[in-house]
Amino acid sequence: MSEAALPQPTILLVEDHDDLAATIGAWLEDAGFAVDFAADGAIALNLVGENDYDAIVLDLMLPRINGIRVAEKLRDDGVATPILMLTARDQLDDKIEGFNAGADDYVVKPFETEELIARLRALIRRARGETAEGQLKVGDLVFDPRLMRVERAGERITLSPTAMRILKVLMRESPRVVSREQIENELWGDTLPDSDTLRSHVYNLRKGIDRPFEHKLLHTVQGMGFKLATPEDA
Template sequence: RDTLANKLEGFGSGADDYLVKPFAMPELEARLQALARRGRGELTTALLMVADLTFDPKTLRVERGGQRIDLAPIPLRILSILMRHSPAVVRREDLEREIWADNPPDSDALRAHIHALRSAIDRGAEISLLHTVRGIGYQLAGPDER
């Protein structure tokens, strides 16, 4: 089970990792900790920036134009996802899956959270950063990135 063909078959079947026996317990623990970090969304800890909007994943601090913005937990998660993928369009289904896993709420819940996020980050700003891409999803992008 340690041949390249076995490993490729495992990855091809959807495995995220492949550990060959015998293995050292510290290696298993390190791999499990890495998977747990990924599951909690701790991949990105660097300051995220889109135009004059900043988000610090470590402190959960959001600012636009130097002004602090307080967000509820779900709009904050949406912002984090959109900023990590900016300027790409994030499909509605992908957002719902990342936020609610396999238990998405009713169809208006995401729209309501997007509205709250848009109101918070674009209120009073000359340039809107949060854009709806009709029939597809949402995009967080500055004017030169659209």
Template structure:
């Protein structure tokens, strides 16, 4: 995701940028409403994180001007104020979601992803596919070449993430955080899960789909996608 962070608290903005960067996203920042509005209007972003209490133009005015200009980029508004009136006001001005500080960075990223999927029409997608490998999120079923594949819960979650990001490389750090949160196991459990996935997804078939990118992470892709 390409994300614009409009936040005058430099420490918070830096924390958000560092977190998103570590998860494979790209984040730009603005420390006031005027700069944030200019960047949002002149550049393309997948989502905007917008502080309500900004110098220059406050977040509500920035959001209103964006919507008046016909810019539909998803906006998640941040504020230190938790009153219901602030939440309603931000949503009525065109914000798509709302978080009260202090913000959980993990929750913020999850909400950003949800808003981007909604904007791209992907919320209703339940069928993820690479080559002849299909995962149906509605039924939690997995098949390859029409053959059912049984997966344990964590293996299923790992496969779903790799399918959602395919054919991009997903870093080890991100995979571990998605599966185990902020407390990954001390042992290299990720390698064990990848080994089990490769055994059931690839070994019975001619074409491998699960690939290791040494020093980075893993990707799920067909051979023709690897050559692009």
């Protein structure tokens, strides 16, 4: 099905500055999105509980409940909707905090309208592109792309949608090494994020699937990329 034939994507824009929210909302509507607005984190959580969104544009600095807490709450509740964080904070630690909370992408203010729209479309396209594939297994790690469900040794693991997409690439190619470039191309295509983004998502993926367990599956191959392999194949 072509992108044009897909249902109109609906975005939840969470931004507490009215003028900026109106401007971004107008840009998104002009680009073909339907837009709901939330002026604080509590309203955003209520709206997500009542509606299905294709993506969430989430400001970091919000009244009542900030963007980090909103993202964490959504992921804890099993909400897999892609989250794009929109913020003036551009330090690496801020980005890592956002990705750790469950964000899939990060755009720093001020930004170009075209970049925001391109990143949103890429997030939605990837989320809608999940097909009825069979389960993927590497050792005791199991991923069902249809249900967006990850388990290891029978224990449910919560990952962000982007971490799941990285996991799918690595499991599909296991035990071969997958280059950074291949992962970035499959995830972001031509709209590549900055160099810290993939590293942050891989860190979160490793924390989810390896840290609680005795044997690690995710390996960094210096100068080449990453691979997912059991101890026997590593």
